[in-house]
Amino acid sequence: MTDWTSRLAIISxxxxxxxxxxxxxxxxxxxxxxxxxxxxxxxxxxxSERAVQEVADTVAAHELELIGxxxxxxxxxxxxxxxxxxxxxxxxxxxxxxxxxxIRRMTLFTFRRSGPDDxxxxxxxxxxxxxxxxxxxxGIEVLLENAASIYSxxxxxxxxxxxxLGVSVVWDPANGAASGEQSWRDGYDAVRQRxxxxxxxxxxxxxxxxxxxxxxxxxxxxxxxxxxxxYPGYYxxxxxxxQDRKNAVRQNYAQLLALLESD
Numbered sequence: 392m393t394d395w396t397s398r399l400a401i402i403s404x405x406x407x408x409x410x411x412x413x414x415x416x417x418x419x420x421x422x423x424x425x426x427x428x429x430x431x432x433x434x435x436x437x438x439s440e441r442a443v444q445e446v447a448d449t450v451a452a453h454e455l456e457l458i459g460x461x462x463x464x465x466x467x468x469x470x471x472x473x474x475x476x477x478x479x480x481x482x483x484x485x486x487x488x489x490x491x492x493x494i495r496r497m498t499l500f501t502f503r504r505s506g507p508d509d510x511x512x513x514x515x516x517x518x519x520x521x522x523x524x525x526x527x528x529x530g531i532e533v534l535l536e537n538a539a540s541i542y543s544x545x546x547x548x549x550x551x552x553x554x555x556l557g558v559s560v561v562w563d564p565a566n567g568a569a570s571g572e573q574s575w576r577d578g579y580d581a582v583r584q585r586x587x588x589x590x591x592x593x594x595x596x597x598x599x600x601x602x603x604x605x606x607x608x609x610x611x612x613x614x615x616x617x618x619x620x621x622y623p624g625y626y627x628x629x630x631x632x633x634q635d636r637k638n639a640v641r642q643n644y645a646q647l648l649a650l651l652e653s654d
Contacts, residue, residue, distance in 0.1 A: 546578025
């Protein structure tokens, strides 16, 4: 029988901005795999030295796994100054911190859309391709994620961009639904051949992000398909219910684990 608890992960700041506090809360649930996004000081890599050392010490003390970072690079508009700063300052700093923490996977985004139906501009491939090449030189795998505000908003667009660039993807069914897509099954069918990581929350048009059992997306069907397809990665919690983070984590953890344990 599969120990599904061992397949669960979380973006640490979904529980607490302090990595140590997040682990103190999540470890009793059996969660030993963590994705980094926000820590003390800001979003990775704009974090304090104390926060970085706290991560290193906590991972060593509990023998945890750091499965990736999501710095939010290229989530904004196609702004030349911001892009230059990302390449000149932010990526080198991220590389240094990732080396220090032993992290080998980075999520990138695909630039902000000005409208939901904007065609994908060829320019994004130049910038993302350059970033992917720099990451490869550092031994870092790049994943692209879907989000409603960017060019890879739907599963179909995420798959198209990832296929052109030759990389794998982070699939977020709730973000697909927020983009107006039938994320299960249409979005999933588009990305399934390039799938490396999955984020779990749900979404409702009138409420935004909600608990796994409370939203528009058929996550029962999504989880069943991942299991049937032999998806080997983590099932990563990302509740996005900021008003009560820890209770949201506890609720979504229980709901996701129940889906995984069902036949």
